Amino acid sequence: MDDEWVEISVFTDEGGADIASALLIVIGCSGTSKEADEATGGVVVRGWLPSHENVVELIDWIYERMEVALKWGLTRKQAKINTHIVEQRHWLREWESELKPLMIGRSFLIVPMALKERVDSKLNEGRIIITLSAAGGFGTGHHPTTRMCLxxxxxxxxEFIGADVLDVGCGSGILSIAAAKLGARSVLAVDIEESAIKCTMRNAIANGVDEKVRTMLSNLAESVYGRFHIIVSNLVTDLVQKLAMQISMKGLLSDERTAYWIASGIPTQRFDERAWRNELSKLGLQIARVAKEGFWVAFLAVKEVR
Structure with missing residues (x-):
């Protein structure tokens, strides 16, 4: 049935929680939740996939990655993984119950759709409010990679005022909506998953920015043409590297003014800053800022006008 999903539960410790959450997102889970596991003294991270998915290989892959994390000392507890079938409304209810309004930086307030009418006015004073339902798309602001992007x-x-923006791997549309609310002239949001495209448009409409945000199915930027003043991308390491080549080969960053690329989703153990700086420099990009939170790295790269 279309409304049946597989719930994947990863039992780990606090050190492995962010890693498990990211791995669940990578395999296509639409949202994750985390709670204490009283039986083991650890935590359980849950994610959800459509029931028609063949999850056996995906679970094996997650287990292998968690074993690598254990080997490197990123977690101290061997992961255990369980699955069972749930209805979509069940996991959405559980996922939404985990969320609370979230302040990010000095500018943003992320509000779950279910709490839209109950936000304390003191929280939203002077902030850009982004209302989200992440059903079918990744990106709630609660994960470090999304927070660092914002x-x-x-x-x-x-720099967003009047800018043309490209959001690669748009997920829930959180970065696209943020760009639009920061004053972008236009935002093109692309993702390989149709569910993410639908989620982005649903959230864009709910936030009143649907006239600025366009969506497109695309494997990274393969189907994208044109030039953009700012590109944002919350991906994984290999895809960030591939996108860097696409940005360079296709000339996706504007030449008319200083252009920017924000990328996130790189584990700290895969970020050799000197190597990344050298490789991006060959593509005409200079890393201006590196952000780190927990096990994750994001960067802001600049393409100067020549």
Whole structure:
């Protein structure tokens, strides 16, 4: 049935929680939740996939990655993984119950759709409010990779005014909506998953920015043409590297003014700053800022006008 989903539960410790959450997102889970596991003294991280998915290989892959994390000392507890079938409304209710309004940086307040009418007015004073339902798309602001993207966007917020923006791997549309509310002239949001495209448009409409935000199915930027003043991307390491080549080969960053690329989703153990700086420099990009939170890295790269 279309409304049946597989719930994947990863039992780990606090050190492995962010890693488990990211791995669940990578395999296509639409949202994750985390709670204490009283039986083991650890935590359980849950994610959800449509029931028609063949999850056996995906679970094996997650287990292998968690074993690597254990080997490197990133977690101290061997992961255990369980699955069972749930109805979509069940996991959405559980996921939404975990969320609370979230302040990010000095500019943003992320509000779950279910709490839209109950936000304390003191919280939203002077902030850009982004209302989200992440059903079918990744990106609630609660994961470090998303938070760092928004914080880096805040650092160059004046550059968004009148800008054309590309959001690669849009997920829930949180970065697209943030760009639009920062004053972008247009935002093209792309994702390989149709569910993410639908989620982005649903959230864009709910936030009143649907006239600015366009969506497109695309494997990274393969189907994208044109030039953009700012590109934002919350991905994984290999896809960030592939996108860097696409940005360079296709000339996706504007030449008419200083252009920016914000990328996130790189584990700290895969970020050799000197190597990344050298490789991006060959593509005409200079890393201006590196952000780190927990096990994750994001960067802001600049393409100067020649």
């Amino acid at each position: 914080e880096l966007m805040e650092e160059i917020k004046d």
